[in-house]
Amino acid sequence: MREKNSTGLQALLFLLFAGLLFLSIPASAQFHPKNTEWPSYAADLAGTRYRALDQINAANFSDLEIAWRIKTDNFGDRPEYKLEGTPLMVNGTLYATAGSRRAVIALDPATGELLWIHGEHEGKRGGAAPRQLSGRGLAYWSDGQEERVLYVTPGFRLICLDAKTGVRIPSFGNNGEVDLKLNDDQDILPDLITGEIGIQSAPVVAKDTVIIGAAFREGMTPRSMRNNKGYVRGFDVRTGKRLWIFHTIPKKGEFGYDTWEKGSAEYTGNTGVWTQITVDEQLGLVYLPVETPTSDFYGGHRPGNNLFGESLVCVDLKTGERKWHFQLVHHPLWDMDISSAPILADITVDGRPIKAVAQPTKQGFLYVFDRVTGKPVWPMPERPVEVGNVPGETYSATQPIPTKPQAYSRNGVFIDDLIDFTPALRDRAKEIASKYHLGPVYTPPTASKLDGTLGTLTMGTASGGTNWPGGSYDPETHNVYVYACNSCIEPIGLVAAPKEVSDIAYIAGTAGREVEILKGPGENAGADSPKPPKKPAGGGFSRMDVDGLMLVKPPYGTITAINLDKGEFVWQIAHGETPDVVRNHPDLKGLNIPRTGQTTYNIGTLVTKTLVIAGEGNVTTTADHPRGAMLRAYDKMTGKEVGAVYMPAPQTGSPMTYMLNGKQYIVVAVSGGPYSGEYIAYTLPSAGE
Amino acid sequence: MAGPLCFPRAQAPAPESRSVWDGVYTEEQAKRGELIYKKECGACHGNLLTGGESAPPLTGGAFLANWNGLTMGDLFDRIRKTMPESAPGRLTRQQDADILAFMLSINRFPAGKTELYKQSEMLKEIRFESAKPSPKK
Numbered sequence: 072m073r074e075k076n077s078t079g080l081q082a083l084l085f086l087l088f089a090g091l092l093f094l095s096i097p098a099s100a101q102f103h104p105k106n107t108e109w110p111s112y113a114a115d116l117a118g119t120r121y122r123a124l125d126q127i128n129a130a131n132f133s134d135l136e137i138a139w140r141i142k143t144d145n146f147g148d149r150p151e152y153k154l155e156g157t158p159l160m161v162n163g164t165l166y167a168t169a170g171s172r173r174a175v176i177a178l179d180p181a182t183g184e185l186l187w188i189h190g191e192h193e194g195k196r197g198g199a200a201p202r203q204l205s206g207r208g209l210a211y212w213s214d215g216q217e218e219r220v221l222y223v224t225p226g227f228r229l230i231c232l233d234a235k236t237g238v239r240i241p242s243f244g245n246n247g248e249v250d251l252k253l254n255d256d257q258d259i260l261p262d263l264i265t266g267e268i269g270i271q272s273a274p275v276v277a278k279d280t281v282i283i284g285a286a287f288r289e290g291m292t293p294r295s296m297r298n299n300k301g302y303v304r305g306f307d308v309r310t311g312k313r314l315w316i317f318h319t320i321p322k323k324g325e326f327g328y329d330t331w332e333k334g335s336a337e338y339t340g341n342t343g344v345w346t347q348i349t350v351d352e353q354l355g356l357v358y359l360p361v362e363t364p365t366s367d368f369y370g371g372h373r374p375g376n377n378l379f380g381e382s383l384v385c386v387d388l389k390t391g392e393r394k395w396h397f398q399l400v401h402h403p404l405w406d407m408d409i410s411s412a413p414i415l416a417d418i419t420v421d422g423r424p425i426k427a428v429a430q431p432t433k434q435g436f437l438y439v440f441d442r443v444t445g446k447p448v449w450p451m452p453e454r455p456v457e458v459g460n461v462p463g464e465t466y467s468a469t470q471p472i473p474t475k476p477q478a479y480s481r482n483g484v485f486i487d488d489l490i491d492f493t494p495a496l497r498d499r500a501k502e503i504a505s506k507y508h509l510g511p512v513y514t515p516p517t518a519s520k521l522d523g524t525l526g527t528l529t530m531g532t533a534s535g536g537t538n539w540p541g542g543s544y545d546p547e548t549h550n551v552y553v554y555a556c557n558s559c560i561e562p563i564g565l566v567a568a569p570k571e572v573s574d575i576a577y578i579a580g581t582a583g584r585e586v587e588i589l590k591g592p593g594e595n596a597g598a599d600s601p602k603p604p605k606k607p608a609g610g611g612f613s614r615m616d617v618d619g620l621m622l623v624k625p626p627y628g629t630i631t632a633i634n635l636d637k638g639e640f641v642w643q644i645a646h647g648e649t650p651d652v653v654r655n656h657p658d659l660k661g662l663n664i665p666r667t668g669q670t671t672y673n674i675g676t677l678v679t680k681t682l683v684i685a686g687e688g689n690v691t692t693t694a695d696h697p698r699g700a701m702l703r704a705y706d707k708m709t710g711k712e713v714g715a716v717y718m719p720a721p722q723t724g725s726p727m728t729y730m731l732n733g734k735q736y737i738v739v740a741v742s743g744g745p746y747s748g749e750y751i752a753y754t755l756p757s758a759g760e
Numbered sequence: 761m762a763g764p765l766c767f768p769r770a771q772a773p774a775p776e777s778r779s780v781w782d783g784v785y786t787e788e789q790a791k792r793g794e795l796i797y798k799k800e801c802g803a804c805h806g807n808l809l810t811g812g813e814s815a816p817p818l819t820g821g822a823f824l825a826n827w828n829g830l831t832m833g834d835l836f837d838r839i840r841k842t843m844p845e846s847a848p849g850r851l852t853r854q855q856d857a858d859i860l861a862f863m864l865s866i867n868r869f870p871a872g873k874t875e876l877y878k879q880s881e882m883l884k885e886i887r888f889e890s891a892k893p894s895p896k897k
Contacts, residue, residue: 289812619891670821689825
């Protein structure tokens, strides 16, 4: 059943401002945005988040002032506190998704003035969407004459707008929309309104092809081993016609089907590409970072390696046919979705030029491949890993481990990782850790037991390492710059799932806190009702900190510069002010603790001609600034901090930059806690100010 | 001289404001909140509040840092306005207060003898402090 939709928000403002927007565009067959613009989510289709701009530099970064700002509260029926977008700036207009309706807004990039707005009212379909709110952005396309912006609504419809007016392009799909729940080589169940599938990443347009992946709800405690599948599709940007589809879970007869034993490819779902997709237009190749299959932490219902789960897959831009793939994690059990855009880099290793693709990951490995052949640039031998004993689970006995570069963040937890500020704090940390199974990367989840371990302490699973903001790449230095959470500990225990909760044998949980079914008022409460079984006391969950201090040693979050010609670190720094709880902790008075960085998993970086720029993910209050967070700049050659400016809330969307009328701007999304979403544009004071 | 500077003797000292370390919820309330949390919140934020790609953790470093120095009223209002994501405001004030009590218990803030309020204005009088204060001398 099709759902009624309207474009009720759109275009009134357009009438007022249209005159400003009809800028002259040189007529040409192919449109080439300027390298001072930011025409796609990650600056370019190579995923670099790089612009060679230098007006804002080490000498003046701290002088930045706010050029304009826009709150997103009114772009939806309620405020949004998780604004994750990165705007585009192309051909004199800034575009962004914003607000709880995921509206598209066009702004004057010099002043922030609202030029037009487009919103889709999706009713129940929007309300039931697995990935709501404003998403991470949109895509721009032009043939030199026509300009379009495309985005995916929370209800999973691809919308194509006239970039000048914000009005739908009638010739695209069905009056400007393609229903992405249709024509997907599967029936989205249970129905088009509530069927679980959506996406929050920005679409990618390459050579007239729009590429869209898919996302689902969190997979820690799914109700079923069965779910919709996350195929990837290419569409014609002019017509909306589907050009190709890639089955991330192979269909019978396709390559990889036999990696799903006992017919599990038929019913297993998820395995989508929910993060940014990267394209090499010259080679005509698309790089797909694929997530985990259904049930993040238990794979007993999907025996086998489960291709293309947690694989980097290269497909043909024109046909979607697989060119090569590399599975980063066999038979995934750790929710190590490939969570960010692959980064394209032309490098020289031992004198040999290589067109490479580098993949940051949650597990803190930067996997580097020849992007034409899929061959690892440095060896990634299969190494034995621990095999667990959760009933019904099947384990891969080995996993590929990159030999170079070394891991840039913690990806396992050992006693040596626990805090050691004082012996007393360390003892308390050890006591907490003693309830869990510890080990290196790929230590499997355990069944949670009160008389054994409550679970496995992991790092780089659900969070940790690098998540959706990904990294940056500097084509001048051949360095990847990447943020990692070095302290995002995730305890993973498994408990038997009651049949009323899930048909999966084990789901995430902790002994003593088993999943319970809500009972009706008075149910089983009367005389002679059976008494509930007594639960052992003291079970459950231990907070992963000691008096607010992280369980593990600093640095809590890092930015690492990794040279891809050598596969070696250039520098690594702790990113972010030391948290208040550390600076003000009574037990730490008198200790000289270097900057620790912060615990957060969603920090994106921007690299310019001279700087690496990233905001903080935590709020602090210091002698230098009131409650807030800082946007920091580092010398990209050394990692030395060279400046910082105040933000009223943490960075929640990755920064971007552009030049307009001789001025450089940096725009960043901030939000979180009680601070609703806001895009803030910084620039230098005008001469004479 | 002394008259105008004297304070009335009968004036009661201002009550000290409370923080999450002062036992501002009950264990029973947290148990109620756990049931509601698991049904309404756990699928995105995780049964152990550790978060996921689309939902932030409700325990640990970033959570504690970003709410430190604010009030329980701020946190309560945020939940009221935006959660559950699919239908904000669907839960009652009592249910939201119970969920908040569960969150406090998981974060190991101590339980007390009185339930957590369900009015924002009253909750604004309870400070959220991530670190345990030093014992009073």
